[in-house]
Amino acid sequence: MRHTGSLSIQASQPKLLSGEHRPLTISLLVAVALVSYNNLSVAAALPSMGNDLGNVGLLPWVITAELLAAAVAILALGPTVDSYGVRRVFRASMIVFIVSSLFCAVSPNMQTLILARIVQGIASGGVIGASISTVGLAYGADIRPKVYAAVSAVWGVMGIAGPAIAAGLIGLFGWRSIFTVTLPVGIVATAIGWNRLPGRREENIVNKFDVRGLVILTVLTIGLLMAASADSLRLLWWLLIAVVFGVAYYRHARRTYHPVVELDHLTGRRWRYLHITSTLAVGGGTGASAFLPLYLKGARGATETQAAFSVLFLVLGWTVGAFISSKLQSRMHSAYVVQAGSGLLVVMGLFAVVVTGLELWIGFLLGAFFFAGIGIGSITTAGLALLQGRAQQNEMGRVSSAHQFLRSLGFAYGAAIASSVIFLVVQQRIGDVEAIRDLLGGDADAVDLNAEVVDALQAGYVWALAVTSGLTVVTMASAVKLVRSIGMFTPID
Numbered sequence: 001m002r003h004t005g006s007l008s009i010q011a012s013q014p015k016l017l018s019g020e021h022r023p024l025t026i027s028l029l030v031a032v033a034l035v036s037y038n039n040l041s042v043a044a045a046l047p048s049m050g051n052d053l054g055n056v057g058l059l060p061w062v063i064t065a066e067l068l069a070a071a072v073a074i075l076a077l078g079p080t081v082d083s084y085g086v087r088r089v090f091r092a093s094m095i096v097f098i099v100s101s102l103f104c105a106v107s108p109n110m111q112t113l114i115l116a117r118i119v120q121g122i123a124s125g126g127v128i129g130a131s132i133s134t135v136g137l138a139y140g141a142d143i144r145p146k147v148y149a150a151v152s153a154v155w156g157v158m159g160i161a162g163p164a165i166a167a168g169l170i171g172l173f174g175w176r177s178i179f180t181v182t183l184p185v186g187i188v189a190t191a192i193g194w195n196r197l198p199g200r201r202e203e204n205i206v207n208k209f210d211v212r213g214l215v216i217l218t219v220l221t222i223g224l225l226m227a228a229s230a231d232s233l234r235l236l237w238w239l240l241i242a243v244v245f246g247v248a249y250y251r252h253a254r255r256t257y258h259p260v261v262e263l264d265h266l267t268g269r270r271w272r273y274l275h276i277t278s279t280l281a282v283g284g285g286t287g288a289s290a291f292l293p294l295y296l297k298g299a300r301g302a303t304e305t306q307a308a309f310s311v312l313f314l315v316l317g318w319t320v321g322a323f324i325s326s327k328l329q330s331r332m333h334s335a336y337v338v339q340a341g342s343g344l345l346v347v348m349g350l351f352a353v354v355v356t357g358l359e360l361w362i363g364f365l366l367g368a369f370f371f372a373g374i375g376i377g378s379i380t381t382a383g384l385a386l387l388q389g390r391a392q393q394n395e396m397g398r399v400s401s402a403h404q405f406l407r408s409l410g411f412a413y414g415a416a417i418a419s420s421v422i423f424l425v426v427q428q429r430i431g432d433v434e435a436i437r438d439l440l441g442g443d444a445d446a447v448d449l450n451a452e453v454v455d456a457l458q459a460g461y462v463w464a465l466a467v468t469s470g471l472t473v474v475t476m477a478s479a480v481k482l483v484r485s486i487g488m489f490t491p492i493d
Helices: 021-051 060-084 088-104 109-139 144-173 182-193 211-230 232-255 263-267 272-286 288-299 306-308 312-328 334-357 361-389 393-431 433-439 446-448 452-485
Strands: 002-004 007-009
Touching: 007 144, 007 433, 021 060, 021 088, 021 109, 021 144, 021 182, 021 288, 021 306, 060 109, 060 211, 060 288, 060 393, 088 109, 088 182, 109 144, 109 211, 109 361, 144 306, 144 312, 144 361, 211 232, 211 393, 263 393, 272 288, 272 306, 272 334, 272 361, 272 393, 272 452, 288 306, 288 361, 288 393, 288 452, 312 334, 312 361, 334 452, 361 393, 393 433, 393 452
Parallel strands: none
Antiparallel strands: 002 007
16 A cells, blocks of 8 residues: 555556546646647747737736636636536637637737737636546546646646747747637637536536625735736735725625635635645746746847747646656655645745846756746645545535636736836836837847846846745745644545
């Protein structure tokens, strides 16, 4: 017998691609591949988008708005899955994803692109949330770590293929082609998964959807996000809005029979430190990475192709970390794996600050992101396995969605904080963030003529790394608390 998370399992384990699991696994991984390509290709195309559409100050919202919308969609997903099953959620989400991709491709300006990305984020949140819930519902606890490792492997493959495809498409057809290429793939993915995911179960109870709670949490989420990216004069106002709606939701959830998110699923002792650790890991660990292509092209003189490929190092590390985590969980408790990943993430974050601040070889920075990705992959994979091992079947959708919601907020807030720091530093140093556009579309001569802008972007990225890396330090304290909770909760298969 070997110990994995809180569970003892036999040496003989089911295979992901066995006859029992093969159709479901293939459809699950194809859907995840589509969404992961979308995320990675957009990050790689940011410099081209900024150069073509202008309004560079709005550029971070191309990523942040999509992440925010995905987080809100996941809020609505949990109760819907527990009532109607994941199959209906998957079908609707894939259709909306295809249509929104088309609108992204034809956007005439930055504002329209951001609106289209919001709709795309809603669809992406539905696809990812349905996929995560499917793992908890359709796979046993003994095989879940392998499923998460396979999902991370898809992200890793797309980490290589996504930027490569994006760079090639951008060079040949422009940035709009990164969206049009998803249309036929999305149609195929929808057809494959149409009847593969679990449908409604007998134990599912259809409850009235908590529209009021969803609206309150949406405003709360927006308030927190705007506070993370607002200047000092507006910060207090957005924080006040967040506090008011936070209190409103607390009171609402206590009085509502089936709120959109149960308070226990957010702050309960079973989940508390799992949420905190994973959210801060993805937020602090990935916040500045979203703007790595922008930094390398604008401040380090990298080519568009080199900048596009830079995003793959974190993703590859994440994949490696997921596989390492799945192996370690067969030998030690999942909480210890989370703690080890947290330590590695903190060290690599601080190392990245030093490398960037001293303007050392770019390879050191890319290596830091790779090993930080290993830390994040270890944390998230082990954390999800432990979380779903503690959940009942009839709450799997809501618990998984609450966790994914918080992780999505981590992505969104990490990117928002990083962008806020970068553009604040640039604004203070040169007084015009639009000056960055000259670097994005330019050649070596343009960079030489804008040395002051280069220095401002360099300083801004260093500070962004410092702030987001500081967030990861808190993951260690939370991981220690998680380790201390070992044995307090009975695992559920």
